[in-house]
Amino acid sequence: MTETVLAEVLAELAELDDPKARAVNERHGDDHGVNLGKLRAVAKRLKTQQDLAVQLWQTDDTAARLLALLVCRPRAYDRGDLDLMLRQARAPKVHDWLVNYVVKKSPHAEELRRAWFADPDPVVASAGWALTTERVAKKAAGLDLVGLLDVIEAGMATAPDRLQWAMNHCLAQIGIEHPEHRTRAIAIGERLGVLRDYPTQPGCTSPFAPIWITEMVARQGAAVGRANASPGR
Template sequence: MLVSEILTQFETLRNGSTFTHNEKYGAVKQFGVKLGDIRAMAKKIKINHELAFELWETGYVEARLLATLIVNPKKLSAEEVSRMVHSMDFVHEADWFNSYVLKDLPNKELFREQWMDSDNKWAARSGWSLMAGRVARGYEGIDIAATLDRIEKEMPTAPSEVQWTMNTTLANIGINHPEFRQKALEIGEKLGIYRDYPVSKGCTSPFAPIWINEMVKRKESQAG
């Protein structure tokens, strides 16, 4: 498919509720297409590395989301990855990029170290997303105590986009590493970030102390 054909298809798939939702969360250049429709398009197109870059360059939210599903992460150069992450301007783009592209990069550890210190909020969000995944798997080579100190110091004034993945890192430390759990709980209570976050019925609050305790309880229940 050509980019022009895909954009035309996006126009026909416009959904008013989706458009309003995206606009609420900061989307500027968009059609308002449901995520399920974008996934369906990706299944038809399959992996198409060159098309993914053309779509990304349009700047449309839907085009970039589709790009994350059809790009081949293993073919991306460091320069290309950096260009993508620094050109993002919408939270859904960042989350799909982190979930479908970043986690499969062979040199992602290099990006984690670089981006956590970035002044670009989207790069920092991605860097802390990588850190959250890293500490969930283990912490060989990671100074967890220093990471917790950094979260305690920096998260209160970090951009909201970065706070989210810093908070995920905090929660993952508390959930997966009992020796640091009490410290993680104390930091979460002290900072109070997401304490009053609205949560749908049946979902777990992103407030770190609630999140940590709930997930630990589930793990213990499954183990028992």
């Protein structure tokens, strides 16, 4: 029965493939042409189907793998499954969704964070950094933030693109969430200049860490000010 459903879903994804969407996605390293809004609509209809998710992943098709990540049951994967899947996930969007939608919800997330952080494969290491950034923001107790800043200062400027992006995000998050390290985080960003000239759309925040940190801290301050000024306080 699942094989029949798999064939029907793959046929639907093939029909949704749009050459214009493919051209846009390919500029970002993703080799598929399915609009992500339409892909999410398919996932919403299918609901959670772990067996189908496994079969979709095994096709090695990017759109199918993205759908798999939307219909899977994250806690159904063991540590080895997730490690293998990450090493197979070379398309940036698949990599991003796997880490954010599946690994972060897994009981193996911390164990994998530690294992991936120092992996010699920079794409795998970038996942370790992404999970570390999550902890910096939500559960920093036990993390060596000074040590993280040391590693970022020593290696971010020459890191491969995807790893560099993940390290830069961690740098910004340390500066945003931890005032005691903010001055150093901004100074590291200024000195290294990573993503200083990154093209940013109007209304969006630059990923250049000093600008990113300053903007987000200002927003937090404004939000606190509005809350303090609200009636009844």
